[in-house]
Amino acid sequence: MDVEESAIAVDGLRRRYGPSGSRGFDAVRGISFSVARGELFALLGTNGAGKTSTVELLEGLAAPTGGAVRVLGHDPYEERGKVRPRIGMMLQEGGLPPELTVAETARMWAGCTSGAMPVRESLGLVGLAGRADVRVKMLSGGERRRLDLSLALLGRPEVLFLDEPTTGLDAEGRRDTWELVRTLRDQGTTVLLTTHYLEEAEALADRLAIMHAGRIATSGRVADIVAARPSNLSFTLPDGVSADDLPPPAALGALERDSLGQAVRLRTRDLQHTATEVLLWARERRIGLEGLDARSASLEEAFLHIASTVDTAQGETP
Ligand SMILES: Nc1ncnc2c1ncn2[C@@H]1O[C@H](COP(=O)(O)OP(=O)(O)OP(=O)(O)O)[C@@H](O)[C@H]1O
Secondary structure, eight states, X not given: OOTTTEEEEEEEEEEEESSTTSOOXXXXXXXXXXXXXXXEEEEEEXXXXXXXXXXXXXXXXXXXXXXXXXXXXXXXXXXXXXXXXXXXXXXXXXOOOTTSBHHHHHHHHHHTSTTOOOHHHHHHHTTOGGGTTSBGXXXXXXXXXXXXHHHHHTTOOSEEEEESTTTXXXXXXHHHHXXXXXXXXXXXXXEEEEOSOHHHHHHHXXXXXXXXXXXXXXXXXXXXXXXXXXXXXXXEOOTTOOGGGSOOGGGGTEEEEEEETTEEEEEESOHHXXXXXXXXXXXXXXXXXXXXXXXXXXXXXXXXXXXXXXXXXXXXXX
């Protein structure tokens, strides 16, 4: 891992909760990844996978139990003073004083931020300039999320941590936030994003990692992660023809076959080849296939595959 070149470099990172010396709970179990300068990296995961526990270590809010983190070449916990002015954090829970107005909140935040941009400018970036005089308690959930984002942007950060930035936003708000995040990335900001929305990671991330039970189950570009998963071909056979009448999966270039009644699903790494073999077989026998559906693997499918291993993984000892 090239620590100098990376905006974020994580090596064998571990985080254990519980009194020191006790067995405790290992929330992060030795993960490694790096994020290049100007890259947008998404951390996805099942519930309780350890995303927030990891991001807090990257932000320098806690010390790791093991392994190392470097943000812009520095240890974010030990060298907080060097890292904090150059990063922006959008936390999961805003926790802002409810009685202050939007502008007062932003001014208060700007007072603690070195080199802060004008408050109006940061509110304008997230479409909240027109709500400057509204009290925080009167904002909708989505508006509060946008305020959290504008506060994270105040210091024009080189590295921006976005922990579930679009939770509670409607479709338009989500698109606007995506647009803003893309613009920031295009301007050179490094972004580390955690999200529960797979389409958000697909829309924004240059690379991503999927965490599960404290480990990185898979990582890479979306296309590479998806390519590692088999595609599906499904169809329904007519009455009188059973799945056992089909050639064996290997003869169709498929990995496996499931069937329920007349419904058949083939899993294959070569969708075109398997689909061709099935269609030729059906034509030779003059069999009509209902509901023929050829589908490449998706990020959702890759994610669900990882999530389905939950029970076995949680029983592992780190
Ligand atoms: N302060 C704590 N003490 C003990 N266990 C904790 C603490 N904080 C988190 N955990 C546990 O660590 C694990 C990872 O939690 P974390 O919040 O990092 O996961 P996450 O991936 O962000 O989850 P989600 O997607 O549900 O927000 C969970 O099992 C959680 O219960």
